[in-house]
Amino acid sequence: MLGGAGMLLAASPAQAADVSYATECIPPPISGLPPVQGTTQVQVTAPAEAKVGDTVEVVWKTVQAASKNPDMIDLEKDTVKPTGTLKVGGAATGTVQMEGPRQNPPIPKNSAMVLPEMKGTLKLEKAGEITLTPDAYSINVSKPLSTDTKCTPKAAVQPGATIKVTEGGGSTTGGTTTAGGTTSGSTAAGGTTSGSTASGGSTSGSTSGSTASGGSASGSASGSGGGSGQTDFPGKEVAVRFTCTSPGPADIGSKVTVNAKKSGGSYALTVKTAKGVMDSPADLPAGALKPSMDVALGGSDKGSVKVTGPANTEPLKLGKPVDLADMTGTYKPGASGKSTLSPGTLTIDVTLGGQKLSIPCKVKGSAAVSLELDTTAQEGGATGSAASGSGASGAAAGGTASGGGLAATGAEDTGTLRALGLVAGTAILLGGAVFTFTPWRRLRGTR
Incomplete structure (x- = not known):
């Protein structure tokens, strides 16, 4: 199958390996929930061998998500879309941007998250062994609101696949692997998203030109309510x-x-x-x-x-x-x-x-x-x-x-009752949709 950058190959037998790594996931700001921890297990599939100049397909399969869908809301069919980043190492450096379809079975409350496979392409431009390592990823859920949960590794991650690249007439570019237009050495901090992001009000100072309040009014009254017949x-x-x-x-x-x-x-x-x-x-x-x-x-x-x-x-x-x-x-x-x-x-x-x-x-x-x-x-x-x-x-x-x-x-601040009310309301509204992760470390974090 012809690819835009060259011949898209899976020529040699594909090889796959499972990689597990500790993950911290940040729910969307609108949820009001704190960061949560989990373990992600990923299987990376890529050709074992290829030649310089080839463009190969890489597959990211999420074997186990960091948590089950919480016991709050059922996720509808085809509402979940993952995106992510693979780090390229060894003989070349760079990243591969991965993307999956919005495709999933219905995911009931308190059941395992099921994410579709993500795919990406990589053009090989230098001979040697190239490693592919899972990195940050993001999960977009389209209903009831379009929200993104961004997840990043919290410890060193082992490579998920290695490609042995041999000379095959392709040109080299000083050891940089081009991957979906990503600049060499760059790393996506939270994955990429193709859907809208619920950043929920994280913008500060959104009204331009406003000034801080405080101090006394320069003229405290606009009128008087007594005796004049004024209404x-x-x-x-x-x-x-x-x-x-x-x-x-x-x-x-x-x-x-x-x-x-x-x-x-x-x-x-x-x-x-x-x-x-x-x-x-x-x-x-x-x-x-x-x-x-x-x-x-x-x-x-x-x-x-x-x-x-x-x-x-x-x-x-x-x-x-x-x-x-x-x-x-x-x-x-x-x-x-x-x-x-x-x-x-x-x-x-x-x-x-x-x-x-x-x-x-x-x-x-x-x-x-x-x-x-x-x-x-x-x-x-x-x-x-x-x-x-x-x-x-x-x-x-x-x-x-x-x-x-x-x-x-x-x-003004009703303390615990308001905090619990905020968390409860958010959980019911967005619980499964924001892909929150267990174990719960605390009910609510600070902004």
Whole structure:
């Protein structure tokens, strides 16, 4: 069979050997899961002998994956696609890029991962013995999200095959073996992927031009809520930086405005964020991403008010800027006097297949005041004995929010409960799809 670079050969009897090596695999960022360890067993098949100038085919068969498919989700037929790298050594140096088809039987929960064979071609350009050694590889799963798990050796790996190359009229190029256009000596750190990668929000600082929040507002009030008959109170646009919990982006920035409209003794709040506040953590369908925020109360009042926005109306592409919809809620004052409203914790909820993953983004430092209101205490208002202090997102009992819910209670970071919730939600949504590996060393890692 003719190859682009010459005659594609398997002329001499093929020889194969199994190689086992310790592997560390990094789940996609959107999963929020820590690196995990496993053992990969690979069989490399290549001709035992060939001549200079020949192009040979090399086959990578994964005899045993580093782990079973976890007991969380069934993988559908033909959703798994592997890619990887073989190191070329001995008489020549370089790499061979390997790729397999998206082809697999259905893989039930808690059963062995079944990966299709990967193939690559190698043009031989110098006589001598050439070794082929398995290196990094990547596994792409197309459903329910397109995600990649990248795996790298954590110890020295033995060659999986050796080709004896004899002179045959081919030209030499100073001992470099050309393999799929890969530069001599280069090594793929995490394999290559032909599908989209769920980098899940690993981009930091995705909103250009945003500035760190902090400090006091240069004019804390846009209007006064008492005595003038005024009903609309536009807030001031303030710059805020957020630090998100994995799998969200490490750091995002946005301009935020809190507006209010008085109705009786309460206020209808509308919170606006700048366009492109964050990058999409994955390819998401319409209706999958929904924002909310805990507006922090200060001055005379204490606690926070929950505001929520509708889900995205258009599909979102991985890595593309996301415009969050306006978030609304109801503020019922719990104290009389001058009360301030500032941006607080922003939460991004991603829902797929009936399962929800929440990504909280806490204000970095302190946010400036966007709006000050002259308030009159209302029965059942925001202030109460459980208030944790000015500007905190931990609201006291009795606070009100849009849709009849309660204002948040307790600190911004609910510690173990939030961590467990994040891991559980992620596991149910993406467990098998991200090809996570056992044994589990820890429930959750740091970003």
